[in-house]
Amino acid sequence: MANDEGKTGGAAGKKRIAHEWNTITLKGVKKSYQEGMFRALDGVSVSVKKEEFLVIRGRSGSGKSTLMHIMGCLDQPSEGEVYIDEIKTSDMDDDELARLRRKKMGFVFQAFNLIPTLDALHNVAMPMMFEGIGKSEREERAAELLESVGIGSKIRSYPNELSGGEKQRVAIARALANDPDIILADEPTGNLDSVSAKQVLEVFDEFHHKHGKTIVVVTHEEYVAEMAERTLYMKDGKISQYSELKAKVK
Amino acid sequence: MLRDLTEYAVMNLRRRSLRSWLTILGIVIGVLAIVTMIAIAEGLDMYIRSQLSIFSEDAITVVPGNIKDQLYGSLFGTVAKLTENDMDAIARLPGVDKIGATLEGRADITYHGQVMSTYAIGMDPVLFNEIYSYELDSGRWLRDNERGSAIVGYSLANDVFDEKIQVGRRVQVGNRSFNVVGITKKSGGGIMAVADSVIYLSREDGRQVIPEFTGKNDLTEIHLKVAEGTKPGTVEEEINSELMRLHKVKEDKKDFSVMTAAYMGEQIGNITGALRLFLGGIAAISLLVGSIGIANTMFMSILERTKEIGIMKAVGATNKMIMQIFLIESGVIGLVGGFLGLIISYAVSMLISELGIPSRIKAEVMIGALVFSFFVGVIAGYIPAKNAAKMPAVEALRFE
Numbered sequence: 236m237a238n239d240e241g242k243t244g245g246a247a248g249k250k251r252i253a254h255e256w257n258t259i260t261l262k263g264v265k266k267s268y269q270e271g272m273f274r275a276l277d278g279v280s281v282s283v284k285k286e287e288f289l290v291i292r293g294r295s296g297s298g299k300s301t302l303m304h305i306m307g308c309l310d311q312p313s314e315g316e317v318y319i320d321e322i323k324t325s326d327m328d329d330d331e332l333a334r335l336r337r338k339k340m341g342f343v344f345q346a347f348n349l350i351p352t353l354d355a356l357h358n359v360a361m362p363m364m365f366e367g368i369g370k371s372e373r374e375e376r377a378a379e380l381l382e383s384v385g386i387g388s389k390i391r392s393y394p395n396e397l398s399g400g401e402k403q404r405v406a407i408a409r410a411l412a413n414d415p416d417i418i419l420a421d422e423p424t425g426n427l428d429s430v431s432a433k434q435v436l437e438v439f440d441e442f443h444h445k446h447g448k449t450i451v452v453v454t455h456e457e458y459v460a461e462m463a464e465r466t467l468y469m470k471d472g473k474i475s476q477y478s479e480l481k482a483k484v485k
Numbered sequence: 486m487l488r489d490l491t492e493y494a495v496m497n498l499r500r501r502s503l504r505s506w507l508t509i510l511g512i513v514i515g516v517l518a519i520v521t522m523i524a525i526a527e528g529l530d531m532y533i534r535s536q537l538s539i540f541s542e543d544a545i546t547v548v549p550g551n552i553k554d555q556l557y558g559s560l561f562g563t564v565a566k567l568t569e570n571d572m573d574a575i576a577r578l579p580g581v582d583k584i585g586a587t588l589e590g591r592a593d594i595t596y597h598g599q600v601m602s603t604y605a606i607g608m609d610p611v612l613f614n615e616i617y618s619y620e621l622d623s624g625r626w627l628r629d630n631e632r633g634s635a636i637v638g639y640s641l642a643n644d645v646f647d648e649k650i651q652v653g654r655r656v657q658v659g660n661r662s663f664n665v666v667g668i669t670k671k672s673g674g675g676i677m678a679v680a681d682s683v684i685y686l687s688r689e690d691g692r693q694v695i696p697e698f699t700g701k702n703d704l705t706e707i708h709l710k711v712a713e714g715t716k717p718g719t720v721e722e723e724i725n726s727e728l729m730r731l732h733k734v735k736e737d738k739k740d741f742s743v744m745t746a747a748y749m750g751e752q753i754g755n756i757t758g759a760l761r762l763f764l765g766g767i768a769a770i771s772l773l774v775g776s777i778g779i780a781n782t783m784f785m786s787i788l789e790r791t792k793e794i795g796i797m798k799a800v801g802a803t804n805k806m807i808m809q810i811f812l813i814e815s816g817v818i819g820l821v822g823g824f825l826g827l828i829i830s831y832a833v834s835m836l837i838s839e840l841g842i843p844s845r846i847k848a849e850v851m852i853g854a855l856v857f858s859f860f861v862g863v864i865a866g867y868i869p870a871k872n873a874a875k876m877p878a879v880e881a882l883r884f885e
Binding site: 304307309310329330333334336337338342344348349350352361362364365366367370409412413 | 486489490493496497500792793795796797798799800801802803804805806877878879882
């Protein structure tokens with residue numbers, strides 16, 4: 236759970252204000268593919284404040300997903316440095332990154348990425364299994380999480396028995412399994428109808444405001460961006476534009 | 486953690502149950518082939534040893550010719566001979582308690598007007614009484630220095646002539662008449678069955694009625710018993726050097742062989758060991774094919790589950806955990822295959838024993854087969870698992 240220190244949420248009404256310190260910092264990050272033939276990121280420097288709700292926008296191929304993967308330590312930059320909570324991660328090996336992701340990050344994908352042969356409960360419990368949490372404890376917590384995202388009645392359903400919105404809520408519950416500080420979502424509403432999309436965004440909003448999660452969402456949907464405290468725009472592998480933080484940093 | 490990963494791996498195998506079972510079948514056949522072949526070789530070994538158990542630990546047999554040459558493929562009969570001088574020389578060696586010799590060859594037996602050519606053995610009575618544990622069906626063994634008496638093999642007495650030979654009857658061997666004093670017990674078949682068709686005489690009588698020995702001092706075999714507290718190996722060495730001196734030959738040109746129980750055991754072990762290796766080797770090919778099946782299944786499975794690997798990595802699985810999941814899967818295939826193979830092998834082994842082919846599955850072979858099949862699975866799954874573990878998370882997630 237996020238640190239209570241520095242919260243000013245109560246005074247500012249519903250809005251929560253991010254901390255002034257950075258939880259994710261990228262310095263001059265470049266990412267090339269195909270032996271440098273294709274450059275997805277071209278010198279990106281950006282910081283994400285603790286407990287901030289950040290939206291990354293841009294057209295297809297602008298590098299926004301690559302940026303999210305590097306922020307989430309799913310991928311390493313070709314050049315430049317990445318810090319998570321002041322710890323340099325850009326020279327960590329695969330297993331160090333895996334452990335970091337397990338504790339610090341939760342991912343939500345456009346295609347849900349649930350494991351089709353596991354029911355909702357076991358999909359959510361999986362990150363806790365890798366964390367070494369005992370079976371009964373992780374299943375109990377998984378059930379609680381599914382309850383908290385509003386699908387407590389479907390814990391024994393398999394992904395193919397769930398609607399798009401339900402799948403995405405299972406994915407969010409999974410992202411929250413090890414109580415990470417940061418949730419990274421890549422087009423989380425891209426495959427959803429407007430009603431489901433709204434429900435999913437409400438879940439993000441709730442975990443951001445009530446539980447102080449840092450949220451980074453990649454999207455090209457205008458209405459998603461409206462929820463964010465800050466939006467950055469990607470173009471040709473570079474940040475082309477920032478919006479200011481909606482709430483003032485303390 | 487390992488328990489959770491095992492549970493997950495087994496669940497993955499279950500969800501592709503047809504493919505898993507077909508892969509397991511490959512291992513079942515491999516293990517079945519190997520265990521059955523080894524069981525046959527073991528059974529043969531056990532069988533030969535049980536047949537030769539009449540040779541006691543303290544008995545030594547000296548035969549003409551180099552038995553190694555004969556065992557390893559010389560097709561030419563030996564011209565080497567043992568003589569009574571050799572026997573006398575051996576009798577004088579320290580550590581020799583009892584000694585006797587045999588003359589073995591064909592002779593004609595006449596009984597109630599029927600003539601049969603059979604195998605006759607002239608032997609010192611000490612061999613029956615002191616060295617070997619032949620059993621009698623009726624009558625008694627020859628006594629020391631007894632002449633004109635014979636002991637008849639069980640089949641020769643009961644099955645060969647129209648009228649059965651019984652103790653107290655007379656039979657003619659060559660041109661001499663003998664009083665039957667004993668009938669041997671039925672040997673129970675196998676390689677000792679030849680003993681059932683033999684007529685036993687004293688050595689002196691044998692020399693007179695077995696044509697190839699008449700008027701010579703040759704012997705077929707010399708048998709002895711070592712004195713108590715003497716090691717057969719020590720006496721064996723003494724016989725070797727004494728006979729090499731008498732025959733004027735060196736170690737590599739030896740024209741006789743000294744066989745102790747240990748030596749015979751070793752020779753049998755060599756033959757059945759080679760057989761085991763040969764049969765096991767052929768069967769191992771089928772296990773190799775089975776292991777390629779595992780590798781193939783694992784490669785397929787990893788390809789299908791690329792995205793799943795990406796998901797697991799995204800939610801915090803380390804490379805080692807991914808590797809463990811896949812190694813456990815392939816190991817379980819091997820282990821289950823080994824276990825089923827073993828059960829079927831056991832049934833097959835019982836069946837072929839019923840059919841008269843000796844076979845035996847030792848406990849260590851059972852344990853070995855299980856451990857081996859598990860490792861075959863793990864080794865076959867190693868490269869696929871390593872590939873899975875090294876897969877970059879982002880690329881795996883992008884895989885469609």
